[in-house]
Amino acid sequence: MNKTPQSERLNIIILGACNSGKSSLINMLADQSVSLVSDLAGTTTDPVRHAIELPHVGASILVDTAGFDDTSLLGKDRVDLTGKSLEQADLALLLIGEHEETESEWISKLKNKGIPFVKVANKCDIHRSYSADVHVDALHRKGRDSLIEAIIRAIPSDFTSRDLLGALVKKGDLVLLVMPQDKQAPKGRLILPQSQTIRALLDRGCTALTATPDNLENALSQLTSLPDLVITDSQVFDSVEQIIPKGVRLTSFSILMAAYKGDIDFFVKSAKKITELNGKSRILIAEACSHAPASEDIGRVKIPAMLKKRYGDGMKIEIVSGKDFPENLGVYDLIIHCGSCMFNRKMVMSRIEKAKEANVPMTNYGVAIAHLKGILDKVTY
Ligand SMILES: Nc1nc2c(ncn2[C@@H]2O[C@H](COP(=O)(O)OP(=O)(O)O)[C@@H](O)[C@H]2O)c(=O)[nH]1
Numbered sequence: 001m002n003k004t005p006q007s008e009r010l011n012i013i014i015l016g017a018c019n020s021g022k023s024s025l026i027n028m029l030a031d032q033s034v035s036l037v038s039d040l041a042g043t044t045t046d047p048v049r050h051a052i053e054l055p056h057v058g059a060s061i062l063v064d065t066a067g068f069d070d071t072s073l074l075g076k077d078r079v080d081l082t083g084k085s086l087e088q089a090d091l092a093l094l095l096i097g098e099h100e101e102t103e104s105e106w107i108s109k110l111k112n113k114g115i116p117f118v119k120v121a122n123k124c125d126i127h128r129s130y131s132a133d134v135h136v137d138a139l140h141r142k143g144r145d146s147l148i149e150a151i152i153r154a155i156p157s158d159f160t161s162r163d164l165l166g167a168l169v170k171k172g173d174l175v176l177l178v179m180p181q182d183k184q185a186p187k188g189r190l191i192l193p194q195s196q197t198i199r200a201l202l203d204r205g206c207t208a209l210t211a212t213p214d215n216l217e218n219a220l221s222q223l224t225s226l227p228d229l230v231i232t233d234s235q236v237f238d239s240v241e242q243i244i245p246k247g248v249r250l251t252s253f254s255i256l257m258a259a260y261k262g263d264i265d266f267f268v269k270s271a272k273k274i275t276e277l278n279g280k281s282r283i284l285i286a287e288a289c290s291h292a293p294a295s296e297d298i299g300r301v302k303i304p305a306m307l308k309k310r311y312g313d314g315m316k317i318e319i320v321s322g323k324d325f326p327e328n329l330g331v332y333d334l335i336i337h338c339g340s341c342m343f344n345r346k347m348v349m350s351r352i353e354k355a356k357e358a359n360v361p362m363t364n365y366g367v368a369i370a371h372l373k374g375i376l377d378k379v380t381y
C-alpha cells in the first residue's frame with residue numbers, strides 16, 4: 001500500500017498518429033522501456049496505462065493510445081476508446097507532424113473538454129521542425145527535461161490545489177474523526193477515505209483525533225476544548241449527531257469525498273429532487289467498479305430498497321457499472337453515482353457535465369443516503 005491511488009495521480013494522455021512515437025515518448029518519460037515500441041502501425045490497441053513517478057510532478061499515469069489515424073478493421077473502435085479515455089485526462093500530450101487535419105480535430109476536442117495540452121514535435125533528429133511547444137527525440141531520449149517543464153506549466157491549478165478538506169478547516173484546527181472498524185473494514189488497515197482524510201489533515205497542519213463510535217463520548221470527555229469539526233462515517237451519523245455538543249460542525253467522509261470528487265452543490269440540489277420522484281420515475285444508478293461487494297450492496301440493494309419503500313415497486317431502476325454510461329441521459333429522472341473511489345475527479349466532472357447538458361439531476365450514494373435519512377440539512381460541506 002505504498003502507492004498513490006490511481007485516482008490521485010496526474011492522468012496524462014498521449015495522443016498522436018500511428019508511429020508518431022507515442023510509446024517511445026512514454027518510455028522516455030518513464031526513463032525505462034515500459035511501452036512496446038514498433039514500426040508496425042497499430043501496436044497499441046486499447047489505451048494502456050503506466051503508473052510512473054515523474055520528476056518534479058510526482059505520481060502520474062501515462063495513457064498510451066491507439067494512433068488517431070488507425071485505419072485497421074478495429075481502428076474506429078480503438079479511436080472511440082481513446083475518446084473515452086479523454087474523460088479521465090487531466091492533461092494531454094499531442095504528438096504533431098504530418099496529419100494536420102486530424103490534429104486540429106483533436107485539438108478542438110481537447111479545447112471543448114477543457115483539457116490542457118502540450119504540442120510535442122517528436123523525431124526532431126530526422127524531421128523538419130514543426131511548430132510545437134517542445135521538440136524531442138524520443139528514440140534517443142533527448143528533450144526529456146524540457147518536456148517535463150512543459151508538462152508542469154500545463155498542469156491545471158485545480159489539480160494541485162484541491163484537497164479533501166476544502167475550506168472546512170484551517171491550520172491548527174482540532175478535528176475528530178469517528179471511524180467504525182467493524183467486520184467490513186479490511187484487516188490491519190484503514191479504508192481509503194479515512195486514510196486520505198488523515199493525510200490531508202496532517203498536510204493542512206491540523207490535529208487529527210480518531211475514535212470508534214463506542215469510544216466517542218470518552219474521547220470528547222478527555223478534550224479540554226471542543227473540536228472544530230467532526231467527520232463521521234455516515235453509517236453512524238445519527239448517533240454521532242446525538243452525542244457531540246450542539247454547535248460543533250459535523251460532516252461525513254462520504255460528503256467530503258463527494259465534494260472532492262464532484263460538484264457538491266449540484267449533488268445536494270439533485271438529491272433534494274428525490275422528494276419529487278414518483279412511482280413511475282426512472283432512475284440510473286452508476287457504479288465505477290464492477291467487483292466491489294460493499295458498494296454493490298449500497299447501489300444495487302440499499303438505495304433501490306430505500307427508494308422503492310417510498311415510491312413503490314413500479315419505479316424503474318437501472319444499474320450500469322465501470323466505464324459504461326448511457327449516451328441518452330434525458331430519459332432518466334435522476335442519476336445516482338457511486339462515491340467514485342476508483343475514478344478521478346475529471347471523470348466524475350465529465351459525467352456531471354453530461355447530466356447537466358441533458359438537464360437531469362445527478363447526485364451520489366453518500367449524498368442521496370444523507371438526504372433519504374434526513375441528515376443532509378445537518379451536515380457542513
Ligand atoms: N528517429 C527517430 N525515430 C523515432 C523517434 N521516436 C520514435 N521513433 C521510431 O518510430 C517508430 C514508432 O515508434 P513508436 O513509439 O512505437 O510509435 P507509436 O506507434 O506512436 O507508439 C519506432 O521505430 C521508433 O523507434 C525519434 O524521436 N526519432
Ligand SMILES: [Mg+2]
Nearest residue numbers: 022023043044
Ligand atoms: Mg505505440
